[in-house]
Amino acid sequence: MLRGLGHVDLVCRDLQRSLAFYGAVLGPLGLVTEPFLVEGERDEQIHYLRFPTPGSGSLGLRQALEEQAFELYAPGLHHVCFTVESREDVDAAHANAAAAGAEILHPPQAWPEYHPAYYATFFLDPDGFRIEVSAARDARL
Numbered sequence: 001m002l003r004g005l006g007h008v009d010l011v012c013r014d015l016q017r018s019l020a021f022y023g024a025v026l027g028p029l030g031l032v033t034e035p036f037l038v039e040g041e042r043d044e045q046i047h048y049l050r051f052p053t054p055g056s057g058s059l060g061l062r063q064a065l066e067e068q069a070f071e072l073y074a075p076g077l078h079h080v081c082f083t084v085e086s087r088e089d090v091d092a093a094h095a096n097a098a099a100a101g102a103e104i105l106h107p108p109q110a111w112p113e114y115h116p117a118y119y120a121t122f123f124l125d126p127d128g129f130r131i132e133v134s135a136a137r138d139a140r141l
Helices: 015-029 087-099
Strands: 007-012 032-039 045-050 058-063 079-083 103-110 119-124 130-135
Touching: 007 015, 015 032, 015 045, 015 058, 015 087, 032 058, 087 103, 087 119, 087 130
Parallel strands: 007 058, 079 130
Antiparallel strands: 032 045, 045 058, 103 119, 119 130
16 A cells, blocks of 8 residues: 655755755754765765654755756656645745745745645745645645
């Protein structure tokens, strides 16, 4: 039986910058910022930042070995969404992202087209990955 998403790995142009960014934006909301290190298939270190509830997954960050820019609508990843407990947590993530220098795509707002209680913010991480932070009880996205 499928339980959920175990982890998402992002390849970063500047690993230390990305570790600092995610620590600043999601650390205050419970992301465990002391990474669990795993050796990758190309001998790179993967830094897994775990979600606060055991077994709830993690975000893996690894250093890019080649220089190539991320393109939002090219085949591949479109965005990553992190869910939080409340609208106040979405607001905090937005404030943390803005303070960390993120480009804000959408400030916190309701998105009733997704779910009547859906509330989210969207911003770009240091590599241009589109990040969403949302709160909605019982949303099925």
